[in-house]
Amino acid sequence: MDLLNAIVALLNFVVIPATAYGAQLALGALGVTLIYGILRFSNFAHGDTMAFGTAMVILFTWLFQSMGIHLGPLPTALLALPFGIAATAALVLGTDRAVYRFYRKQKAAPVILVIVSMGVMFVMNGVTRFIIGVGEIRFDDGARFVINAGEFKKSTGLAEGLAFRSTQALTIVTAILVVAALFWFLNRTRTGKSMRAYSDNEDLALLSGISPEKVVAVTWTISAALAVIAGTLYGLDKSFKAFNYFQLLLPIFASAIVGGLGSPLGAIAGGFVVAFSEVSITYAWKKVATYVLPESLAPDGLMQLLSTDYKFAVSFAILIIVLLFKPTGLFKGKSV
Amino acid sequence: MSRSSNPYQDDRGNKDRSITREGKGEVDSTRKSGSTRPAPGGPFLAAENMTGGYGAADILHDCTLTVEQGQIAVIVGPNGAGKSTAMKAVFGMLNLRGGHVKLDGEDISELTPQDRVARGMGFVPQTHNVFPSMSVEENLEMGAFIRTDDFKGTMEQVYDLFPILKEKRRQPAGELSGGQRQQVAVGRALMTRPKLLMLDEPTAGVSPIVMDELFDRIIEVARTGISILMVEQNARQALEIADRGYVLVQGANRYTDTGEALLADPEVRRTFLGG
Ligand SMILES: Nc1ncnc2c1ncn2[C@@H]1O[C@H](COP(=O)(O)OP(=O)(O)OP(=O)(O)O)[C@@H](O)[C@H]1O
Ligand SMILES: [Mg+2]
Numbered sequence: 001m002d003l004l005n006a007i008v009a010l011l012n013f014v015v016i017p018a019t020a021y022g023a024q025l026a027l028g029a030l031g032v033t034l035i036y037g038i039l040r041f042s043n044f045a046h047g048d049t050m051a052f053g054t055a056m057v058i059l060f061t062w063l064f065q066s067m068g069i070h071l072g073p074l075p076t077a078l079l080a081l082p083f084g085i086a087a088t089a090a091l092v093l094g095t096d097r098a099v100y101r102f103y104r105k106q107k108a109a110p111v112i113l114v115i116v117s118m119g120v121m122f123v124m125n126g127v128t129r130f131i132i133g134v135g136e137i138r139f140d141d142g143a144r145f146v147i148n149a150g151e152f153k154k155s156t157g158l159a160e161g162l163a164f165r166s167t168q169a170l171t172i173v174t175a176i177l178v179v180a181a182l183f184w185f186l187n188r189t190r191t192g193k194s195m196r197a198y199s200d201n202e203d204l205a206l207l208s209g210i211s212p213e214k215v216v217a218v219t220w221t222i223s224a225a226l227a228v229i230a231g232t233l234y235g236l237d238k239s240f241k242a243f244n245y246f247q248l249l250l251p252i253f254a255s256a257i258v259g260g261l262g263s264p265l266g267a268i269a270g271g272f273v274v275a276f277s278e279v280s281i282t283y284a285w286k287k288v289a290t291y292v293l294p295e296s297l298a299p300d301g302l303m304q305l306l307s308t309d310y311k312f313a314v315s316f317a318i319l320i321i322v323l324l325f326k327p328t329g330l331f332k333g334k335s336v
Numbered sequence: 337m338s339r340s341s342n343p344y345q346d347d348r349g350n351k352d353r354s355i356t357r358e359g360k361g362e363v364d365s366t367r368k369s370g371s372t373r374p375a376p377g378g379p380f381l382a383a384e385n386m387t388g389g390y391g392a393a394d395i396l397h398d399c400t401l402t403v404e405q406g407q408i409a410v411i412v413g414p415n416g417a418g419k420s421t422a423m424k425a426v427f428g429m430l431n432l433r434g435g436h437v438k439l440d441g442e443d444i445s446e447l448t449p450q451d452r453v454a455r456g457m458g459f460v461p462q463t464h465n466v467f468p469s470m471s472v473e474e475n476l477e478m479g480a481f482i483r484t485d486d487f488k489g490t491m492e493q494v495y496d497l498f499p500i501l502k503e504k505r506r507q508p509a510g511e512l513s514g515g516q517r518q519q520v521a522v523g524r525a526l527m528t529r530p531k532l533l534m535l536d537e538p539t540a541g542v543s544p545i546v547m548d549e550l551f552d553r554i555i556e557v558a559r560t561g562i563s564i565l566m567v568e569q570n571a572r573q574a575l576e577i578a579d580r581g582y583v584l585v586q587g588a589n590r591y592t593d594t595g596e597a598l599l600a601d602p603e604v605r606r607t608f609l610g611g
Contacts, residue, residue: 040357105366109347110356190481193470197478200467202361207427207461208524209453209482212365257354323354 006291008160012149013287018279019272020168020237023175026271027230028248029255030182030264031223037199037262038219039100041113046227046252048124049092051245053228054235055132057084058139065141073143073166077232085228092224093217095120104216121246128242137240140167167236178229179268182222186264191218199262247312251278254315258322260329269330274315282308341391363429363449370446375438380405380563381532383426386435394433395421396587401565403532403580408554408564410595412571412608413584419567420462422584423536426565427459428452439532454482458530462537462567465521468510472501475509475520479527487527494523497553515546522550526557533557535566551577572609575599583608 028050035043043049060080064070071079099120103113146169149161186192198205198215206212231245238244255274259266285303293299306313322329351358379402389395395418403409411419424430426437428449436445444452449459467475476494480487495502498519504512509520518538525533538554539547547570555577558564568574575581578595583604591604598604 036357040360042355101366103344105364106342106344107360107362107364108344110358110360111347111350111352112344114355190477193474193477194481196470197467197474197481200469201464202359202365203363203429204461204464204467205478206361206363206365206449207453207459208478209450209528210478211450212361261354262357327353 002291020171022272022275026268028252029267031226033267041110045121047249049227050231053088054231056087089224171233251315254319260331263331266331278314373443375443382438388432407579409580410574410578418587456531458525466509473505479524515542
């Protein structure tokens with residue numbers, strides 16, 4: 001039995017990757033939950049908003065790199081982020097003006113807006129691929145590791161290495177900062193409170209002199225910013241491929257619904273629930289088990305519940321279970 | 337949304353809560369205000385000859401409501417008479433086909449509800465009149481949303497008027513009792529320091545003791561010079577404090593007089609006040 005090596009292996013292959021992935025999902029789910037809470041429909045275009053935003057960040061990253069601008073140990077993408085957010089916010093606000101506003105004026109039933117967002121999704125999908133292509137792009141630069149597996153082994157003398165990539169560290173730190181800023185904004189500022197008021201009661205918000213169109217614009221902008229940040233962090237951590245973001249829609253919605261749609265706190269909790277489930281169900285536990293169990297009980301197989309190819313099935317299963325047994329989610333979202 | 341003939345509002349029964357959320361507002365928020373015209377003379381509020389409804393069919397027929405400065409006007413009438421509809425019309429939440437609304441010597445018929453708030457109108461709707469997930473204090477803050485000056489003083493005045501609200505100021509409004517919620521609703525509307533306060537059944541669903549309390553508070557508010565236009569289900573008590581009373585039936589004015597005269601009118605007593 002070798003508990004220390006088991007813990008290191010667990011950290012290395014499950015805890016750290018799942019935490020980073022969970023933070024990315026949480027940021028994505030926050031955007032979805034905001035739109036749901038305030039505009040009252042599920043925005044199916046959110047995944048492709050992430051893809052578009054990340055594509056913009058990549059373009060700006062390349063531009064800065066070609067100009068010789070770097071951030072030292074940090075990825076250049078961080079510098080490109082504000083520009084990517086601005087471009088994406090412009091696209092999303094333009095879409096609202098050209099598409100959603102019409103349906104808002106018609107007081108369209110929310111389910112119609114869901115379908116409209118699907119149309120927007122296909123268009124954004126095409127636009128993104130047209131701009132940046134369908135291939136895989138790696139755009140992380142700067143320092144690769146905070147903790148290097150080889151050095152970790154050497155300095156601790158353990159058999160297991162522990163790697164903590166800088167993109168993972170960056171993801172976690174950024175997520176904490178963004179979430180703190182968002183909660184401060186929603187609970188402390190006048191505009192943030194007006195968004196909550198509009199979410200509670202549109203007509204009364206209007207009767208209080210809150211401009212609904214402004215609330216809608218701010219909501220889109222924030223959700224675009226969250227999408228670009230989540231998308232960029234995901235792209236830095238793994239790699240960028242337009243299609244992957246479309247696929248991310250499922251775990252993101254699962255996160256938002258597990259937490260309770262409309263509840264920002266729930267979106268965060270949901271992100272980690274989904275990420276940890278996905279990673280731990282698709283992880284081959286053989287290594288950890290070998291360290292922990294006595295030799296006689298050592299497993300023969302990989303001890304992997306599901307191949308990683310089926311990772312989206314995990315989100316899907318979680319989604320179904322939640323909708324069947326606790327449809328309001330962990331944090332009692334708005335009337336799901 | 338089946339009431340409407342608008343195909344965009346027809347969801348064919350699909351109300352999947354995991355992808356959509358109930359509770360859309362009724363007011364078109366994309367509309368822009370038109371211009372106002374000076375209309376000197378006449379009462380403080382004069383909503384005259386209002387005709388219109390929610391869709392193709394008219395609910396209001398040539399309905400007229402006026403309130404003098406600092407006075408209380410009360411609208412009574414049977415269920416479905418169009419009392420709430422008339423209030424919404426005065427507030428610009430309805431597309432009127434005919435008639436106009438004048439406030440303080442200005443024709444404001446073309447203004448959106450938001451802009452009417454800025455002109456000094458405050459409205460407490462019949463239902464859904466608080467922000468349930470927000471604290472009492474936040475509800476009052478939202479009431480003061482359009483104010484750029486310091487509104488702490490007004491908030492203290494509201495707390496003086498409704499002391500229970502000060503006690504519960506950190507509690508979400510949705511968790512309060514019916515009477516307390518109505519106080520939050522009135523308090524929210526007072527935060528803009530309106531010149532005209534419109535109340536749609538402020539005593540609905542509260543106990544008789546709380547009702548008397550609320551009426552006292554409303555009289556207190558009127559004494560400060562605020563004009564009040566109020567719909568009331570408790571017709572007798574309401575007409576007792578009314579300077580002017582309107583009996584509305586099927587969207588039209590049936591009787592109009594001082595509160596006192598209406599209470600004394602045997603015809604009104606028999607048909608609307610239960611003897
Ligand atoms: N949003 C709406 N859309 C379509 N029709 C409506 C709407 N609201 C009310 N109506 C209709 O307008 C008519 C008048 O309703 P209104 O609510 O104004 O009556 P009321 O006098 O306020 O009744 P109560 O005493 O029950 O509050 C009713 O026939 C009602 O069905
Ligand atoms: Mg009514």
